[in-house]
Amino acid sequence: MSKTYYDPADLRKFGNITEWSEELGTKFFDYYNSVFQEGALTAREKSLIALAVSHTEQCPYCIDAYTKDGLQRGITKEEMMEAVHVGAAIKSGAALAHGVQMMNKVNKLDG
Amino acid sequence: MTKLKTQSLHKRESELANSNRQLEILSNGIFKSGELPKFKDKITEIGQFPLRPKKLEILQINLGYMCNQVCSHCHVDAGPDRKEIMTKKTMQQCLEVIKNTGAHTLDLTGGAPEMNPNFRWFVEEASKAGIKDFIVRSNLTIIRANKKYHDLPEFFKKHNVHVVSSMPHWTRGKTDKQRGEGVFDQSIKALQDLNAIGYGMPNSSLKLDLVYNPSGAFLPGNQASMEKDFKKALLEDFNIQFHNLFAITNLPISRFLDYLIASENYEDYMFALVEAYNPAAVANVMCTNTISISWNGWLYDCDFNQMLDLKVDSKIKHISEYNEDLLNDRNIVISQHCYGCTAGAGSSCQGSVA
Numbered sequence: 232m233s234k235t236y237y238d239p240a241d242l243r244k245f246g247n248i249t250e251w252s253e254e255l256g257t258k259f260f261d262y263y264n265s266v267f268q269e270g271a272l273t274a275r276e277k278s279l280i281a282l283a284v285s286h287t288e289q290c291p292y293c294i295d296a297y298t299k300d301g302l303q304r305g306i307t308k309e310e311m312m313e314a315v316h317v318g319a320a321i322k323s324g325a326a327l328a329h330g331v332q333m334m335n336k337v338n339k340l341d342g
Numbered sequence: 343m344t345k346l347k348t349q350s351l352h353k354r355e356s357e358l359a360n361s362n363r364q365l366e367i368l369s370n371g372i373f374k375s376g377e378l379p380k381f382k383d384k385i386t387e388i389g390q391f392p393l394r395p396k397k398l399e400i401l402q403i404n405l406g407y408m409c410n411q412v413c414s415h416c417h418v419d420a421g422p423d424r425k426e427i428m429t430k431k432t433m434q435q436c437l438e439v440i441k442n443t444g445a446h447t448l449d450l451t452g453g454a455p456e457m458n459p460n461f462r463w464f465v466e467e468a469s470k471a472g473i474k475d476f477i478v479r480s481n482l483t484i485i486r487a488n489k490k491y492h493d494l495p496e497f498f499k500k501h502n503v504h505v506v507s508s509m510p511h512w513t514r515g516k517t518d519k520q521r522g523e524g525v526f527d528q529s530i531k532a533l534q535d536l537n538a539i540g541y542g543m544p545n546s547s548l549k550l551d552l553v554y555n556p557s558g559a560f561l562p563g564n565q566a567s568m569e570k571d572f573k574k575a576l577l578e579d580f581n582i583q584f585h586n587l588f589a590i591t592n593l594p595i596s597r598f599l600d601y602l603i604a605s606e607n608y609e610d611y612m613f614a615l616v617e618a619y620n621p622a623a624v625a626n627v628m629c630t631n632t633i634s635i636s637w638n639g640w641l642y643d644c645d646f647n648q649m650l651d652l653k654v655d656s657k658i659k660h661i662s663e664y665n666e667d668l669l670n671d672r673n674i675v676i677s678q679h680c681y682g683c684t685a686g687a688g689s690s691c692q693g694s695v696a
Contacts, residue, residue, distance in 0.1 A: 243613060243617070274564075274567070275567070275571075299560050302556070302557075302558065302560045303556070303560050303561055303562065303563040304563040304564075304567065304568075305511065305512075305554075305563060305568055305571055305572075307513055307515075307516070
């Protein structure tokens with residue numbers, strides 16, 4: 232057993248998830264692959280969204296996968312960093328917006 | 343972060359300048375332990391071993407390893423310090439072959455083929471043979487490198503040469519990182535020179551294609567999507583037009599192998615190549631329709647085998663004894679680097695194959 236929770240080599244084994252539940256695993260990967268096809272959004276745009284979400288979810292596998300995916304698509308590091316900032320802005324904004332709840336509570340209890 | 347080297351592996355006396363050492367690396371480690379299957383086993387599964395040639399379509403001639411650039415991923419290990427260039431005598435032997443070949447495409451490469459002092463004479467003579475598609479692989483910067491090369495676009499036009507040029511990205515930073523400082527600006531100027539006389543323009547018969555190969559340890563994206571992005575960016579930013587983009591996978595040999603090992607990306611890259619193995623690409627790999635001729639006249643299944651010094655498995659091994667029928671009756675020599683040509687949509691000097 233690995234002594235760390237994350238092993239980069241495990242990313243290659245992601246497909247093995249299907250071995251212990253073929254039906255659900257196959258459904259997941261079919262869905263996943265369909266999501267990333269060209270559609271109303273380009274596959275390139277979807278790759279950048281995935282990169283931003285990978286960061287807000289703090290998933291190291293996803294960050295590795297979508298950084299590489301971006302490079303393969305010719306996406307520049309400037310574009311990638313802007314996408315990461317979009318994720319970070321929403322994440323921090325979401326935290327800060329809860330400040331209104333705190334203000335409401337203060338006003339109610341101590342207004 | 344890798345820093346661009348200014349000398350070839352040969353000049354640096356790197357152990358990877360030795361093709362046997364490269365082949366050892368490609369056969370040991372993860373392939374010897376069985377973590378990854380050997381290329382031979384993969385193509386045996388689909389009944390393609392031994393790999394055999396189809397009709398010969400392309401004669402690719404390497405006029406020498408001398409180049410004005412030292413690109414970080416060059417599979418030729420080319421550079422200004424490489425002195426191996428084709429002699430006029432070997433060129434004459436090539437001309438005899440060109441006159442009689444059944445191939446429809448002649449593909450001159452290097453190094454920078456234009457640096458061979460007999461390059462223009464050879465092009466003039468070869469163009470008389472009436473080959474349908476006459477390609478010169480030009481690195482673009484050579485056109486701007488010295489006054490004596492400034493008229494190359496006109497020379498290419500005069501002989502109806504099809505120009506194929508490397509361009510790793512539409513941005514300066516990524517291009518210069520791979521090919522050297524200032525390469526992007528010089529390449530842009532050269533492309534504008536070529537456009538100015540009609541090369542690459544819509545409906546022009548003067549063909550100008552670009553070659554994209556990734557700047558690091560990752561595979562190329564979809565060729566059609568990359569072409570769309572390249573065309574949009576080069577037109578908007580520099581008013582440059584071209585015909586097709588060929589997306590080529592970096593094969594794990596020579597300077598790219600050196601880079602993979604030094605950056606600790608070798609195993610991941612080999613896993614990525616094997617995972618992306620596409621059986622449908624095997625039938626159309628370029629070694630099935632190409633003969634590669636080295637600067638000193640030896641014959642190979644492809645330019646990559648040439649750099650690994652894996653000569654054709656045939657009685658006919660040299661241009662001086664060339665016999666197309668005998669040569670076509672051979673088994674193609676393979677090793678693990680061949681995974682580079684069967685990954686994803688496949689890869690060849692003419693781009694995707696599947």
